[in-house]
Amino acid sequence: MKKAHQPHLLPIFGVMNFADELLNWYQENKRDLPWRHTTNAYIIWLSEIILQQTRVEQGMPYFYRFLERFPDVSSFAAASEDEVLKLWQGLGYYSRGRNMLKTAQQVQQEYGGVFPTDYNTLINLKGIGEYTAAAISSFSANEHRAVVDGNVYRVLARYFGISEPVNTPKAKKTFQELADSLINKKNPALHNQAMMEFGALLCKPKNPGCGICPVRLGCYAFKHNATTHLPVKLKTVKTKERYLNYFLVTDGKTVLMNKRGDDDIWANMYDLPVLETKGLISVEEILNSTEVQYAFGENVKAEYVSPINKHILTHQKLFVRLIKLSNYQVKLEQKWFYTGVENLSNLALPKIIFIFLKNIFNL
């Protein structure tokens, strides 16, 4: 899709440099994304937080949902955490949603509802780190701050042949400095978009499009056939295994729910009463445990037991099972409450809990 009015980037003589080539490539190949049509810092912030650790296709519906519900900072600042988490349900990394609310409230109170556009102010807001501050300040105010996200790491590591592991503090500095040295000061917004879009669409992690790459002749990885080895990443930390046994207490009209604390995964979201065990133990042992006997009475029975579901988090592998109870006498704990089945769709539920409840109640 050619643009009608393309800037003249191609010098008449000589060769374009790396950054100019990518800029040229971007004009020809960029996706038409809704947040690329605005310099409104609030809308750009919304899109950037949603897109952190998230693919465009997955984030897109959330972007529209949030923008419709919260057309400006003020409306966002007035929301409840429950509502924000509910809107965020299914996106993962829920602290992003909780931090957004804090930031919206801070912007409303301290900046009169005007979303900041300068890096130094942005970097102090909750949920905005170096990448996002650079993105918002360049896209909304054309500050020349180079964005360094996963795409940029990959593009730079390959093109310049940097074999230093990218996930170290030292590398972070190296790549930021290199990215800053490349930035187009006349058009930092376009430059940043180009770097990331190039990484996302052409210089992909697997099967990069080297055959049609505009900068392959200058690319270290292409020259040395090393795209599969760059960038280098240090091995990730091992994950721990957890065994969660969830209890379904329902009469078909109401369900016994649990509100989670803020010191564990899925902070402040809703799930079901749960018994965590050290390993995989039998349902009989679970029902005979002191905790279950105390909470649900001595005659409690398992009416149905689901298969064990594996659910993978960043640093945890969860083995999750749902046990539908009968013959129970509930001793209500502090974080427990009954809710109507029709209200389940108002509660922010972790994916695995949502799947359980969806299958049972046809949500």
Place this chain on the structure above:
DNA sequence: GTCCAGCGGT
């Protein structure tokens, strides 16, 4: 099934 991509907070 397993692997992997993708930033910020503490």
Place this chain on the structure above:
DNA sequence: ACCGCTGGAC
């Protein structure tokens, strides 16, 4: 240095 989610690719 360690922690947090999900979906798509293979």
